[in-house]
Amino acid sequence: MTRARTHFSPLARLLHWTMAPLIIAMLFIGVGMVATVSRAHDTLLALHRPLGIALLLLVVLRLAVRITCGAPPLPENMSKVQRVAAKASHIVLYALMAAMPLIGWAMVSAAGYPVTLAGSLHLPPIAPHDATLFALLRALHTWLAFALFATVLLHLAAALLHALILRDGVWQSMTRGGR
Amino acid sequence: MTLPSVPNPRPGPRQICVPCRLAAIGVAALALAGGFAYTAGWLTPGRLSAPRIIDTFEAVAGQHPGYRRNHAKGLCVEGYFDSNGNGVALSRAAVFAPGRTPVSGRFAVPGGNPSAPDTSSPVRSFALQFSLADGEQWRTGMNSTPVFAVHTPAQFYQQLLAAKPDPATGKPDPAKMKAFYAANPETQPFQRWVKAHPPSSSLANAAYYSINAFLFTDAGGTTRAVRWAVEPETPYAPITAAEQAEKNFLAADLNERLQQGPLRWHLILNVAQPGDPVDDATLQWPDNRQRVDAGTLVIEHASSQENGECRDINFDPTILPAGIAPSNDPLLAARSAAYALSFKRRTREEALHPEVHQTQTSSPQQKPQQSEQQGEHS
Numbered sequence: 001m002t003r004a005r006t007h008f009s010p011l012a013r014l015l016h017w018t019m020a021p022l023i024i025a026m027l028f029i030g031v032g033m034v035a036t037v038s039r040a041h042d043t044l045l046a047l048h049r050p051l052g053i054a055l056l057l058l059v060v061l062r063l064a065v066r067i068t069c070g071a072p073p074l075p076e077n078m079s080k081v082q083r084v085a086a087k088a089s090h091i092v093l094y095a096l097m098a099a100m101p102l103i104g105w106a107m108v109s110a111a112g113y114p115v116t117l118a119g120s121l122h123l124p125p126i127a128p129h130d131a132t133l134f135a136l137l138r139a140l141h142t143w144l145a146f147a148l149f150a151t152v153l154l155h156l157a158a159a160l161l162h163a164l165i166l167r168d169g170v171w172q173s174m175t176r177g178g179r
Numbered sequence: 180m181t182l183p184s185v186p187n188p189r190p191g192p193r194q195i196c197v198p199c200r201l202a203a204i205g206v207a208a209l210a211l212a213g214g215f216a217y218t219a220g221w222l223t224p225g226r227l228s229a230p231r232i233i234d235t236f237e238a239v240a241g242q243h244p245g246y247r248r249n250h251a252k253g254l255c256v257e258g259y260f261d262s263n264g265n266g267v268a269l270s271r272a273a274v275f276a277p278g279r280t281p282v283s284g285r286f287a288v289p290g291g292n293p294s295a296p297d298t299s300s301p302v303r304s305f306a307l308q309f310s311l312a313d314g315e316q317w318r319t320g321m322n323s324t325p326v327f328a329v330h331t332p333a334q335f336y337q338q339l340l341a342a343k344p345d346p347a348t349g350k351p352d353p354a355k356m357k358a359f360y361a362a363n364p365e366t367q368p369f370q371r372w373v374k375a376h377p378p379s380s381s382l383a384n385a386a387y388y389s390i391n392a393f394l395f396t397d398a399g400g401t402t403r404a405v406r407w408a409v410e411p412e413t414p415y416a417p418i419t420a421a422e423q424a425e426k427n428f429l430a431a432d433l434n435e436r437l438q439q440g441p442l443r444w445h446l447i448l449n450v451a452q453p454g455d456p457v458d459d460a461t462l463q464w465p466d467n468r469q470r471v472d473a474g475t476l477v478i479e480h481a482s483s484q485e486n487g488e489c490r491d492i493n494f495d496p497t498i499l500p501a502g503i504a505p506s507n508d509p510l511l512a513a514r515s516a517a518y519a520l521s522f523k524r525r526t527r528e529e530a531l532h533p534e535v536h537q538t539q540t541s542s543p544q545q546k547p548q549q550s551e552q553q554g555e556h557s
Contacts, residue, residue: 034520042497132529
């Protein structure tokens with residue numbers, strides 16, 4: 001009880017490893033569906049909305065888990081710069097994970113499109129039908145997606161650095177069970 | 180470098196040199212970034228994509244900020260659809276249950292120039308958005324020809340290139356169009372139809388067709404391929420010589436007719452038989468196919484596209500209520516992707532330069548000449 005934990009909780013790890021492939025898939029689906037004119041466009045678009053809403057629900061749960069359970073401390077020998085970079089990148093990841101689906105939902109609302117999940121199942125609009133607002137949200141959705149992809153790449157590279165070079169237990173804290 | 184705080188008990192990767200392990204990390208990150216760039220189409224500029232199609236429209240028609248990249252010239256209309264319930268036999272979509280559904284629409288002329296003459300194309304279009312009570316929508320972009328000129332997005336793109344105006348003359352090179360038609364015999368049914376059917380004298384007395392086939396699923400789960408059309412109650416009459424000379428008459432004519440009263444069309448659902456082409460918009464179905472008159476489309480009002488409701492609607496034909504789904508027609512996905520990019524660009528231009536629509540909306544008083552020529556009405 002009094003000893004500091006060294007690993008993320010099983011629920012936190014489950015959420016992380018569920019969301020990681022989904023977020024990467026969403027980034028690829030998004031960037032692919034706006035480019036292609038093949039039938040894949042329809043399929044990708046039909047996946048993008050329900051997956052985005054699923055990720056929104058997951059990130060809400062994940063934020064709750066993170067706030068209540070916290071994270072294991074970083075290794076003591078990590079430099080201050082590394083600590084700041086780690087903390088900041090995690091804040092950016094959480095912010096973008098929450099912002100992207102909300103902006104997507106608001107953007108679809110502002111365009112006046114039905115927010116279709118599957119069949120006749122659709123969500124209510126969360127923004128008024130407004131072309132100017134759509135233009136802003138549409139641009140934000142693209143640029144924040146690029147920011148999220150860049151942060152995910154950095155996060156992945158840093159995680160692999162911990163796993164393969166530093167071997168300081170940070171990688172294991174998210175990949176294995178333990179205290 | 181500091182020593183690892185948690186010693187790794189297993190040998191494994193420790194034996195691999197540090198630069199090699201660093202390189203592995205770099206390769207992993209680069210592979211992901213490269214895959215992303217490839218998916219986005221950044222590594223394959225030659226591949227047909229939505230940006231390539233829309234860029235080509237802009238190159239062909241010039242820059243017209245705030246306007247649709249195709250079917251740029253048009254006007255907004257509003258009304259409703261009165262369903263008679265017959266469509267329920269084909270689709271479980273709520274729009275076919277007996278009752279009224281509000282409709283927002285747009286008549287337009289093909290091409291990327293919002294000031295093009297009405298006579299610049301033998302084709303006119305009619306787009307509709309049915310707003311269903313439960314929040315679902317049915318959007319459609321119909322043309323006044325029952326067949327489309329091309330079968331695939333690639334052919335569409337080639338046709339667009341062939342019609343690109345020659346910088347010297349400012350007009351498309353007829354030799355290039357001829358070569359395109361010769362190389363693409365799929366265009367023949369369209370050309371034959373256009374030759375045999377002169378454009379109508381009004382937007383009100385033309386039929387408009389869904390272009391593509393769609394899959395209708397009834398309450399029992401049976402799916403059938405359907406092409407729909409709206410057929411006018413106003414009798415067809417061919418374009419007159421005076422109208423041909425006038426060049427811009429469609430909007431003023433429609434407005435005049437609407438002042439006399441609403442205009443009506445019947446929504447006709449044409450059902451395919453097994454073997455009918457479902458994924459090829461260049462091929463018509465035989466005339467003897469089952470026809471279901473699903474109800475009456477009533478248009479009551481028109482307004483200019485600069486400040487009408489339709490301005491901010493993207494008539495993406497793949498936005499459909501449950502009970503109607505896109506067919507495998509390759510044009511449908513391409514239309515959806517290209518329309519979305521056109522909508523993205525024009526709303527951005529509207530947001531950054533709200534004045535783009537001012538010139539036309541505020542002109543009727545100051546510049547009656549232009550207003551008349553445009554056929555616009557405030």
